Amino acid sequence: MKKTTEEEHSQCTSILRPVRDSLDVLNGKWKLPIIVSLTFGEKRFTDITKDVHGITDRMLSKELRDLEMNGLVVRKIQDTYPVKVTYSLTPHSKTLRTVIDALRNWGLLHRKKLNQDCKERKVVSKK
Amino acid sequence: MKKTTEEEHSQCTSILRPVRDSLDVLNGKWKLPIIVSLTFGEKRFTDITKDVHGITDRMLSKELRDLEMNGLVVRKIQDTYPVKVTYSLTPHSKTLRTVIDALRNWGLLHRKKLNQDCKERKVVSKK
DNA sequence: GATAGTACTATACTAAAGTATAGTAAGTGC
DNA sequence: GCACTTACTATACTTTAGTATAGTACTATC
Numbered sequence: 171m172k173k174t175t176e177e178e179h180s181q182c183t184s185i186l187r188p189v190r191d192s193l194d195v196l197n198g199k200w201k202l203p204i205i206v207s208l209t210f211g212e213k214r215f216t217d218i219t220k221d222v223h224g225i226t227d228r229m230l231s232k233e234l235r236d237l238e239m240n241g242l243v244v245r246k247i248q249d250t251y252p253v254k255v256t257y258s259l260t261p262h263s264k265t266l267r268t269v270i271d272a273l274r275n276w277g278l279l280h281r282k283k284l285n286q287d288c289k290e291r292k293v294v295s296k297k
Numbered sequence: 298m299k300k301t302t303e304e305e306h307s308q309c310t311s312i313l314r315p316v317r318d319s320l321d322v323l324n325g326k327w328k329l330p331i332i333v334s335l336t337f338g339e340k341r342f343t344d345i346t347k348d349v350h351g352i353t354d355r356m357l358s359k360e361l362r363d364l365e366m367n368g369l370v371v372r373k374i375q376d377t378y379p380v381k382v383t384y385s386l387t388p389h390s391k392t393l394r395t396v397i398d399a400l401r402n403w404g405l406l407h408r409k410k411l412n413q414d415c416k417e418r419k420v421v422s423k424k
Numbered sequence: 425g426a427t428a429g430t431a432c433t434a435t436a437c438t439a440a441a442g443t444a445t446a447g448t449a450a451g452t453g454c
Numbered sequence: 455g456c457a458c459t460t461a462c463t464a465t466a467c468t469t470t471a472g473t474a475t476a477g478t479a480c481t482a483t484c
Contacts, residue, residue: 178337179347179348182333186330188404188405189330190404193400195407197326197441198324199442200442203313209312210309215460216459220306222313226445227462227463228444229441229443230462231462253460255461262407269399270316273396275395277315277317277319280318281315325471327471341430341431342431343429352472353474354432355433355473355474356472358431359472378481379429379480379482381430
């Protein structure tokens with residue numbers, strides 16, 4: 171095996187830095203799913219809970235606050251009676267589209283792979 | 298605001314399912330950085346720690362085991378004296394390239410955005 | 425013989441993420 | 455007046471992620 175060069179190492183960190191910046195903002199089980207839900211237009215609190223199966227009110231409340239602070243989600247209060255609260259994406263969070271598409275495609279690929287491996291194992295065990 | 302239609306909801310879950318499949322495998326602070334490090338060829342334990350700043354031995358050990366179980370990393374033991382252990386990507390984990398590229402680009406964009414917002418705030422505060 | 429490197433594991437801990445359950449203050453519909 | 459909805463918050467808890475520090479068994483090198 172060849173030794174890791176200085177060049178290679180600095181090339182590596184030039185990828186790692188922005189990747190970790192992204193992960194810092196998007197980490198956890200819920201943030202991206204919430205954003206996916208909001209790509210279909212502005213939604214109310216309970217509408218999001220219906221899309222994102224399994225999330226609790228507490229988590230959704232917390233994650234929406236986080237996303238708002240990071241400039242990825244806007245909270246709007248319409249002062250009708252009763253008060254309506256809606257959440258929507260910012261232009262900035264719409265640039266996450268490519269990330270979501272990539273994760274989606276890879277998720278599909280990964281599941282396919284798992285099924286394939288599973289089949290192969292069955293064939294082997296029949297011998 | 299228009300009501301969420303059934304159609305929209307099922308379209309949403311068709312994206313959400315694979316995205317969450319991906320997140321289940323890739324979650325946490327370290328897995329993707331480790332994979333990025335290994336995209337530059339097979340590496341030894343300490344080489345990875347040098348790339349991925351801040352990771353502890355314990356975490357790297359655990360995450361490599363996780364990745365191996367998920368078929369994303371291969372562990373090879375060369376029975377030379379002393380024993381050499383190397384880690385490398387599988388063909389399957391190489392398909393993560395698009396995910397990594399997307400996260401990298403978004404990370405760069407996000408940092409740019411933060412700097413911009415920071416400047417604007419400075420201008421405002423000068424008034 | 426001392427020091428350093430490799431590839432870890434062990435132990436103990438903190439912090440963050442996530443879950444479960446309940447409650448509230450407002451209004452709507454019957 | 456009663457059940458129901460909306461948009462949450464509060465409290466308490468468990469689980470997972472991550473950190474800190476030390477140790478081991480081996481070899482290599484000075």
